[in-house]
Amino acid sequence: MTTTQPLTIHITEKAALHVKEYASAESKPGYGLRVGVKGGGCSGLTYTLSLELQPQETDKIIDEHDVRLFVDKKGYIFLAGTTLDYSDGLNGKGFVFNNPNAKTTCGCGTSFSV
Amino acid sequence: MVTSSLESIYKADGAVFTDRSGHKIVGHFGNFHKEIEVLQSNAGLLDMSYCDRLNVTGDDALDLLNRLSTNQLEGMDIGSVRWTILTTPKGRIIDVLRVARMEDYLSVGASPERIQNIMEWIDFYTFGEDVQLVDVSQNTVEFSLIGPNAPLVLGKFVTGGKVLPNDTCDSVQIGDTSIAVIRSDMKDYPRINVICQSNVAIDIRQSLFEAGKDFHLMAVGFQAEDFLRITLGIPIYGFELDDKVDPLTAGLLGYVNFEKGCYVGQEVVTRLNTYQKIKKKLMMIQLRDEVNLGAEIYSDNTLIGEITSVAPGEQGQWNSLAYVKKTYAIPGLVCTVGSESLVEARIVAECSIKV
Structure with a gap:
């Protein structure tokens, strides 16, 4: 028998570590990470990341690896199931969105379509 | 079929009507050749109301439109006008937009019957931005003054007869009414669009004719405008443009900024240009x-x-x-x-x- 897990957003341990390091460097320890989407970019939608002290009233809040993720409702539709990872490979350093909703992504990887 | 709010006036002036994009519009006023001549040497007044119009407000309005379309809209000053193209992620045309930055809103001119698609498109890509869209197509009328004398006709309403430069917009007082005027020439032919509320359209039209007396202003229909458009090689939606055509194939290179960075469809449009793929x-x-x-x-x-x-x-x-x-x-x-x-x-x- 298979069970269906509700779709949520995950952050890997490695990405969480980098969020905490970045927050500390910015003198914002304990801040949450707002994960969002905005219109634009080559493929139509672009990922956004920012540090915020408190969530908005209607945000989804995900707590994983000691990092709180804040996601607004509309952005959540496009991000559900996404894992936020961190890459430090030869192809470049930075946060990587592994988003199962993305049908296409643009060359630079920051923009996607659904 | 959608009819003009000024239909009875046009009928009385001898208009012969035609159908375009589901709208009953004036084809000509009985003398097509005279109307062409007027556009080329004096000035003609055309009712463009069948095209859609959108007012966009909010702190993020310009930024959002910039992220969704081909031209550089960032940094547009109040009073400036720019054309841009909404494209799909595959770089195909949703519509060509005339964006006029008025003092407290963006006046966006669109093609006939495209407003629904455009509003849905912008809404889809609006997340937390401060942007409000208002469809003003039904409650406003848009006249177009076309021809070499068009700026002089408008100049009658401006102190000192000041001529509105190309690709600029302003508010002008006609009688008790403040109206938006947007100049965006058809290549070398001056074209000034006048947008007013429908309830004052008859008076505004009358005022324009009175101001245009010295400049041989006369009413023209779409056949004359089409003659000019085709002679100048200007494509329009529903004829040359649709969601299967990209901006470069349609010759709209001037509405694409290759330096501005990402917008929806940018990768495809840039690749078509770089590798000459059209x-x-x-x-x-x-x-x-x-x-x-x-x-x-x-x-x-x-x-x-x-x-x-x-x-x-x-x-x-x-x-x-x-x-x-x-x-x-x-x-x-x-x-x-x-x-x-x-x-x-x-x-x-x-x-x-x-x-």
Whole structure:
């Protein structure tokens, strides 16, 4: 028998570590990470990341690896199931969105379509 | 069919109506050739209300439109006008927009019956931004003053007769009413659009005619405007443009900024430009006789293109726009149009809108 897990957003341990390091460097320890989407970019939608002290009233809040993720409702539709990872490979350093909703992504990887 | 709020006035002026995009619009006022002459040497007044209009407000309005369209809108000053293209992620045209930055809103001019698609498109890409869209197509009327004297007619309402420069907009007082005026020329032909509330449209039209008396202003219909548009090689939605065509194939290079960075469809549009990947070009073609829209163009029995717009010319010939395969898009090339009775034709020039 298979069970269906509700779709949520995950952050890997490695990405969480980098969020905490970045927050500390910015003198914002304990801040949450707002994960969002905005219109634009080559493929139509672009990922956004920012540090915020408190969530908005209607945000989804995900707590994983000691990092709180804040996601607004509309952005959540496009991000559900996404894992936020961190890459430090030869192809470049930075946060990587592994988003199962993305049908296409643009060359630079920051923009996607659904 | 949608009718103009000024239909009874146009009827009284002898208008002959035609259908376009589900709207009953004035084809001409009885003398098509005179109307062409007026557009070329004086000024004509055309009712453009069948085109859609959108007012956009909010702190993020310009930024959002900039992220969704081809031209650089960031940094537009109040009083400036720019054309831009909403494209799909595949770089195909949703619509060509005229963006005028008024003092406290953006006046966006769109093609007829495109407003719903445009508003849904912008709404889809709006997340937390402060942007409000209001469809003003139904409660406003848009007149177009076209021709060399158009700026002088408008100048009658401005202190000192100051002429509104190309690609600028302003508010002008006509009687007790403040109206938006937007100048965006059809290549070398001055064109000033006047947008007012529908309930004052009759008075505004009357005021424009009174101001235009000294400049031989007369009412014109769409056939004359189409003549000018086709002669100048300007594509419009529903004829040359749709969601299967990209901006470069349509010759709209001047509405694309290759330096601005990402927007929806940017990768595809840039690749088409960098690698010269377009397969056909929009060309102006002169015909010996009238042909139907969609008529096929042949060169030595090879199908090379298709007619998209046709208008009667001045000396008995017909002018048209057509998409032609790139290898055959050669000015001077003689070809034939149609499948049963062949009409002789000659490619005149490539359509190209440059800034």
